[in-house]
Amino acid sequence: EAQVTQNPRYLITVTGKKLTVTCSQNMNHEYMSWYRQDPGLGLRQIYYSMNVEVTDKGDVPEGYKVSRKEKRNFPLILESPSPNQTSLYFCASSLWGGGTSKWNEQFFGPGTRLTVL
Amino acid sequence: GDSVTQMEGPVTLSEEAFLTINCTYTATGYPSLFWYVQYPGEGLQLLLKATKADDKGSNKGFEATYRKETTSFHLEKGSVQVSDSAVYFCALPSGSGGYNKLIFGAGTRLAVHP
Numbered sequence: 034e035a036q037v038t039q040n041p042r043y044l045i046t047v048t049g050k051k052l053t054v055t056c057s058q059n060m061n062h063e064y065m066s067w068y069r070q071d072p073g074l075g076l077r078q079i080y081y082s083m084n085v086e087v088t089d090k091g092d093v094p095e096g097y098k099v100s101r102k103e104k105r106n107f108p109l110i111l112e113s114p115s116p117n118q119t120s121l122y123f124c125a126s127s128l129w130g131g132g133t134s135k136w137n138e139q140f141f142g143p144g145t146r147l148t149v150l
Numbered sequence: 151g152d153s154v155t156q157m158e159g160p161v162t163l164s165e166e167a168f169l170t171i172n173c174t175y176t177a178t179g180y181p182s183l184f185w186y187v188q189y190p191g192e193g194l195q196l197l198l199k200a201t202k203a204d205d206k207g208s209n210k211g212f213e214a215t216y217r218k219e220t221t222s223f224h225l226e227k228g229s230v231q232v233s234d235s236a237v238y239f240c241a242l243p244s245g246s247g248g249y250n251k252l253i254f255g256a257g258t259r260l261a262v263h264p
Contacts, residue, residue: 075257
């Protein structure tokens with residue numbers, strides 16, 4: 034089954050304790066992205082990756098890191114989490130059409146609900 | 151910059167009622183437009199899309215028409231069901247030098263009662 038998986042689905046942690054949220058897709062997609070969802074704000078992009086070893090900042094990258102060492106995996110790292118990073122996080126992937134004329138459907142993972150105390 | 155504005159919710163309807171969720175956008179060029187749906191406890195799923203002006207996207211009884219003149223992409227359904235209760239997001243691709251992200255509206259929660 035084609036899917037995007039995230040782990041963990043729920044996480045409660047304390048300020049300053051490093052954590053990693055994993056994301057994996059089995060569709061051989063070039064493009065992967067992380068979003069956070071907050072009430073009244075919709076989804077905002079944190080980081081994205083157009084292919085292995087190619088990552089770039091989205092709209093709200095502060096406090097986050099990512100890596101793309103393999104095509105299928107795109108982990109999100111919070112080196113020193115703070116309460117303002119309490120949110121619902123989604124990973125997404127798609128084929129990359131490139132340029133300005135094409136955007137492929139994004140497939141979303143089930144979400145990770147993070148609470149930082 | 152590019153943006154999406156959706157009507158605020160929640161929208162509460164009785165089963166078989168007519169649904170409209172308004173979406174307007176600001177964009178450079180003429181990007182594709184999307185509606186995503188998020189059922190309780192799940193990730194987002196693509197509901198429908200339209201790739202150019204005057205296109206109508208449709209799926210599961212939902213429809214939306216890409217209106218360039220009014221920069222709108224309103225979501226409609228003639229007869230809602232309890233199972234349609236979810237959060238609906240309007241979205242468009244954006245980015246400098248090429249599309250690299252989706253910009254989402256704030257989301258509209260729909261609650262349908264029997």
